[in-house]
Amino acid sequence: MATSMMNTQIASIFYMIADILDILGEESPFKVRAYRVAAQTIENLEEDIETIVKQKRVLDLPHIGEGLAKKITEIVETGHLKYLEELKKKLPEGVVELLEIPGLGPKRVLTLYRKLNITSITALKEACEKGMLRTLDGFGETTERNILRGIQLKERTSGRVLLNVAYENGVKILEYIKRSSHVKECSLAGSLRRMKETIGDIDILVSSANTKKTMDHFVGYPEIEQILSKGSTKTSVILRDNLQVDLRVVKKKSYGAALQYFTGSKEHNVALRNLAIRKGYKLSEYGLFDKKTGRYIAGETEEDVYSKLGLSYIEPELRENHGEIEAASKGKLPVLVGYNDIKGDLHVHSTWSDGSDSVENIVKHAKLLGYSYIGVTDHSKSLRVANGLSEERVEKKIEEIKKLNHRYNDIRILCGTECDIKPDGSLDYDKKVLRKFDFVYAAVHTGFKMDEKNMTKRLIKAMEHEEVDFIAHPTGRMIGLREAYNLDIEQVIDAAKETGTYLEINAFPDRLDLNDAHVRLGKEKGVRFVLGTDAHMVNQLAFMRYGVATARRGWLEKKDIINTFTLNELERILGV
């Protein structure tokens, strides 16, 4: 987002300070945490911190007191922070980086630096290979091996995988786990249950009266390459494709509390536990207890836990401590759009352009999904790499769809286009060609490297075009591959509201564009949304769930999304 450069910079400075203090053995762990909490606050801020500093409202921010307010002001005004420069003198840059290795924390990092003068991951790898770590107090051969493994794991996986990869694996593992007769209930947990756009590892929770048999069954899962740890409540494994899976087993009485706890997010849980304490309770993964007497109050279901805390049930996708707890306490949570509320996909490519399946095949699959309409959108003429349609081929495609609509009368096939927005903001087809489509998606596919002002103008001009209904993948980001275009997303959102243009939540797992934060911002400003999978093969129509997940993470309800409307309502809106 255009407003967040300084916010990100300040957050990363505070995170860095926390790491350095940690390694240097800061005696107050709460001071360290204060920096991390402050970093998070700034990171999640929707407003530009520079504006807040100018208006002297820094002290109004939660978790920012006198000390940190001063530091924030210094960074905004001078671009750097003396305190951090001082800290950096005490610790070479590369030492902090060592914290990224799983299994290494601040204490051991300091030992490695003090005793072996290790200041980089490369140097650490060498030291492990030479067997030098085992000579240190508190380190042994196993630790040395684990650290080496941690380095290799980090090198191989670079951390996180896309949501769909984790989800598909997670569902398969759940199916396997359920085959054990000892398993009563089981569920995905962690960031996967919250449906974040990328996932670090797969968390699974099981309730069982026989934890040992459950764990034994789990480690028999055929895709497991390595068992990292195996205990009576927690087992961690690595799958062949390098995904880590953590399984936790609890008793029935704690299942709800444990599911709540292991679903997170960490920030949501901290806030929830604080709320519990304020109300005279103690909340842990074992249940909600009376703080004084220790009496068990709730824990079998998540609903019970939230309800006893005076909250309405909070859907996993909302649990990020972004205001959901306050909303739940006032009964003001949105009724989120459901995964089965979608009546049709409006962004699908066929063999007319760069898709692999015929329109008829797409229609058949859409019917299997229970859709009442399907929009087939192919690329426009100038996108030659994607076999974009000339005006003549547009006519032919419309003819084919007309015929198919006669043949299939229990689903409506809509002929759309994903029309290119040229660098000057004009569209790739004339107005009279665009009128022939049932609806028009406009999208940027070329000239990504424009400056912010011109790119924003380009998109806004497209939205002002009377034939444009939707903007596809508005920011153009590809997760892990490509940054968003330079874009003032707030201006784009405002223009969408003004022109009545629907912004897409592109459900393709590499895109998820708009993302959850943009969606939330759009919702607050009264924008409406369209979901599209951007499928190029029929099996990708199933990506819709990731679009719905993003919508839910952005607090959307049914009424905010055009794909939840009946065919009649949709046709009325599109003027078909």
Next chain:
DNA sequence: GCCGTTTTCGGCCCGACTGTTTTCAGTCG
């Protein structure tokens, strides 16, 4: 370093697993 339904000082979420120990420190989520 922040914060206040235990308010301006004394708390700050809590438990499991591993490895190196012989009762516990370090790390993780």
